[in-house]
Amino acid sequence: MSRSLLGLVLLAALASPGRLSAQRVRIGVYGVGLSHTETTQDRRSNGAGLGGSLTVRLGRFGLDISGHGARLDSSGAESQSFDLVQGDVRASVRLATGVALEVGAGRRMVDPEFAAPDVGLGRVGLLSEIPVSSAGAFWGRAAYLVAPRFNGGGDAGLAFELGFGAGFGTRNGRVRGRVDYEFQRIDRTVNARDVPIQLSFVRLGIELGF
């Protein structure tokens, strides 16, 4: 069933004519490699997983929804392995050529509970997306993370995320490969004790445009 559906989607995407600028909706799947560190370098976990994304562009407005799940294995004695599921929503409005205001929210859940903190957050930042040709584009983003919440309590002082990426695909823009990097730093404080969280991940995936 899923294989047939994927085949149909691929065929529809490849057969339809059009240019990149005409692609308003993109659906993508990607592999993700993550690195999660909490409190000290000893509580560092690495892992990989799979995810999917949906991108909509309509005039000056854009919407990005993505989510992935991964298994992270601990590299230190003080932490344990865990499963991570993360979802992000970003809405943007273009302010000038190549510059857009981006707002959104994100949620990261960990299983087993308290193996790492669950995080919920809002974000406000800038997105710069530069299409180079019908086949490729580069982007970078920076956002301030607003009022992060944790299942173990605590507050965040400085919290931000940075990212960049590139896309490269067919001339008609129907199929595009993409790579993203994202770095997230949350200086969490629990009972006046610093419990910083740092997450970085790379995504490598493919998108179909409609």
Next chain:
Amino acid sequence: MSRRLAALFLLVLAARPLAAQDNATVRRAAAAFEALDYAAAIAGARGALSLSLSREDRARALEILAFSYGAVDSATAAVETFKELIFLDPEREPDVDRVSPRIAALYASALAQVLVVRGVRVDSSSFVAGRGAVPLRFEVSRAARVVSSVRGTNTREVIDSQVVAGSVLVSWSALDSTGVPLPPGSYQLVVTATEGRNEYSVPVGVSVEHGGVDTVPHLTSLPGYTPQPEFVSPPRSWKPIGFAVLMAGIAAGASLALENSDVGGAPRNELAAAGVLTLAVGVALSLKRPDPRPVEANIRYNELLREQLAARNAEVAAENERRRQQVRIFVTPQGAP
């Protein structure tokens, strides 16, 4: 002496090939004429004319007789004989380059005294019905009412009627009185000259056929105008790799600089992988031939060309629609009378 010289001059200039004569009497008269024995030539020609001769032999006998009368200064007899020759064969006349001026003058005098229509000629031609005509040429020997008409199985139309003399040109449109093309078939163009009680008619057979009118081919381009390329590929650019370095450099540098010192310092495999791949995309896009860019001026120019071409082809289509309703008429003469 002078008479002999004139006769010799006449003989040299007026001599015609005699091989066509079948009748022995005519041949003898011709031989006598060539031998400057005009009395024998006159007697021989008269004798021949009393016989039953072919049209050609009779015409030749009359010619020898008229020339001989002219040679012996019998002008009246020469003119009368020429008149008889003209009625028999109006197209036959002395070659002015070969006969003496005296003979030519006697022939002209005879011609002016009779009413004949000569040199009737219809050229093969084709034309679109209502847009052309066949030229009908002839000569009238003296001023007369000349009526040109066409006659067919069910057709009897007057083409032209006028009082003329000399060379005449009449145009025949091959249409009936209502403007409809005459049906295909054989027709006779009859030229009738009337002067008092004298009348002379010459028929010419013509064949009329119908055909379609050629249509005009549609235009695929406007002559003298060449469509311009609407898209032009710009030169290869290194901007993509510049953007890749810019984006990856700023984000990576900032993330490294802003790492939390308590948790930073670990291997940054994700950053390295993303950075390398982004730079690779930049290199690939820089090496790739840039997308063709639209050239607005050329696009507008081509639009104008297409509009003009469409307008011209609309005119062609209208013209072809009109032509498909037309008939091309082919007129071919069937031979002289």
